[in-house]
Amino acid sequence: MRRPLRFPSGQPLPTxxxxxxxxxxxxxxxxxxxxxxxxxxxxxxxxxRNPPVAAALPAxxxxxxxxxxxxxxxxxxxxxxxxxxxxxxxxxEIRLEVWHHLLREDGPALDDLLSRDLMVEVGERxxxxxxxxxxxLACGIIAGNTVRGVRAGGGxxxxxxxxxxxxxxxxxxxxxxxxxTDDPDAVREEYDRIGALVVFPAFTKEQILALAALPEKLPTxxxxxxxxxxxxxxxxxxxxxRAPGTLEAKNAALSRLIHERVLAQRVRVYPESTVLFDE
Numbered sequence: 001m002r003r004p005l006r007f008p009s010g011q012p013l014p015t016x017x018x019x020x021x022x023x024x025x026x027x028x029x030x031x032x033x034x035x036x037x038x039x040x041x042x043x044x045x046x047x048x049r050n051p052p053v054a055a056a057l058p059a060x061x062x063x064x065x066x067x068x069x070x071x072x073x074x075x076x077x078x079x080x081x082x083x084x085x086x087x088x089x090x091x092x093e094i095r096l097e098v099w100h101h102l103l104r105e106d107g108p109a110l111d112d113l114l115s116r117d118l119m120v121e122v123g124e125r126x127x128x129x130x131x132x133x134x135x136x137l138a139c140g141i142i143a144g145n146t147v148r149g150v151r152a153g154g155g156x157x158x159x160x161x162x163x164x165x166x167x168x169x170x171x172x173x174x175x176x177x178x179x180x181t182d183d184p185d186a187v188r189e190e191y192d193r194i195g196a197l198v199v200f201p202a203f204t205k206e207q208i209l210a211l212a213a214l215p216e217k218l219p220t221x222x223x224x225x226x227x228x229x230x231x232x233x234x235x236x237x238x239x240x241x242r243a244p245g246t247l248e249a250k251n252a253a254l255s256r257l258i259h260e261r262v263l264a265q266r267v268r269v270y271p272e273s274t275v276l277f278d279e
Contacts, residue, residue, distance in 0.1 A: 013231075013258065013262075013267070014085050014087075014229050014230070014231035015085065015086045015087070016051060016083060016084070016085055016086075016231060016234065016254060016258065017083070017084055017086050017251060017254075018081050018082070018083050018084075018240070018241065018247060018250045018251050018254055019062060019081065019082055019084055019247065020080070020081060020082075020247065021074070021075060021079060021080055021081060021082050022061075023060070023061040023062055024052075024054065024061070024062055024064060024071055024075075024082050024084070025057070025061055025062065025063050025064070025212035025213075026063070026064050026068050026071065026072075026211075026212070026217055027063050027064065027065070027068075027208045027209075027211035027212055027217055027218060027223070028068050028211075028217050028218040028219065028220055028221075028222065028223060029068065029217050029218065029219055029220045030068045030069045030071070030072035030220065031068075031069055031220050031221075034069045035069050035072045035073050035076060038069055038070060038072075038073035039073045039076050039077060042073055042074070042077060042238065043077070046237060046238055046239070047235045047236060047237055047238060048070070048074070048083055048234065048235070048236045048238060048241070049232070049233055049234065049235055050067075050070070050230075050231070050232050050233065050234065051067070051070075051083045051084055051085045051231055051234055051236070052064045052066065052067025052068075052070045052071045052082070052083075052084055052085070053065045053066045053067055053084070053085045053087055053225070053227055053230070054067075054084040054085070054086055054087070055086070055087055055088075055089035055209070056086065056089075057209060057212055058209065061212070062084060062086070063208065063209055063211070063212040064084075065087070065089070065094075065208070065225045065227065066225050066227060068220065074241070077238070079238065079241045079242055080241070080242070081241045081247065081250060082241065083234070083236050083241060083254075085230070085231045087227060089205055089208075089209070090205075093228050094225065094226070094227055094228075095225070095226040096202075096203060096204070096205055096208065096223065096224075096225055096226075097180065097223075097224040097225075097226060098200050098201070098202055098203065098222060098223060098224065099178040099179065099180065099200070099221055099222055099223070099224050100178070100179050100180070100181070100182050100197060100198060100199050100200055101167070101170075101176050101177070101178065101179075101197070101198040101200075101221070101222075102176070102177040102178075102179050102187055102191060102194060102196075102197055102198075103170060103174050103175070103176065103177075103194075103195045103196045103197075103198065104175065104177065104191060104192075104193060104194065104195050105174045105175070105195040105196075110141065110143070110169070110170055110174070110195065110196045111143075113169035113170055113173065114165075114166065114169050118150050118151055118162070118165065118166070119141075119148045119149070119150065119151075120137070120148065120149045120150075120151055121146075121147075121148055122137075122140065122147045122148055122149045123147055124147055125140075125142070125147055125182070127147075128140040128142075128147055128149055128199065131149050132149075132199070132200075132201035132202075133201065133202075135152060135156075135159060135201075136149075136151075136152060137149035137150060137151065137152055137201075138150045138151070138152035138158075138159045138162035138163050138166070138201075139162070139163055139166055139198055139199060139200050139201065140182075140198070140199040141166075141196055141197070141198055141199070142182075142184050142194070142196065142197040142199060143194070143195065143196040143197070150162055150163075150166055156207065156210065157214060157216070159201075160211070160214065160216055160217070160218060161216060163200070163218065163219055163222070164216060164218075164219055166198065167198075167219035167221075167222075168219065170198075171219065171220075174195075176221065177191060178221055179191075179197075180224075182197065182199040184197050200222050203218075203223060208223065229269075236254070236257075240253060240254070
């Protein structure tokens, strides 16, 4: 087993590993427009700045927890190997949360995009929450005083298919704001008005692992992984991923590169929370 890289103080560094491209699987769709931009940036820069974060799959391979767009861009470039930050998905400090989608357009704009056959009147948020938790509903839509659910059928794959139908109806047509609360009053206070609030169920880590094997993934922008000790600005030359050679040789070269940066005091750990205003 490969020994983890550490600071001279003994503190472990994030686990970085070069893996075969075919071993990398997604649990959510990539954003095609953002992938296009990433491909152009990667080609211009020639380096991968921030590696996708992934977890090992029980049957082999890896599922990307954060970085579907970067993984898709690397695959678009035809790179035979990818760089990942590997995390222990069972660790309690790695949290799985869910984004809800605020559509500030008028509620009827969403009604025009969705089939009435998908909908069921729920009436109150408590009933919606129970239906989502039980898996009877794929998601909910709150618009004005109306609370509706979207029917889910066919087990877990059926729920994913229903979610894809709903999000596919407005994604690219209406501006989407990701919010962490399903309380419409709190959302309205922050964003002034609500056209519709699309409420998604909580997912489990086991379901994220299962999605890696399904042909249809979650729509982009629903799951949110909170991952400490993120590896940023690794700036790995793409040539290392493109060049021929075994995984063992590439990972040995990666270890030497990181070790040199540690000795040159170019690696820093910032335990404080960070807020970015230029994303």
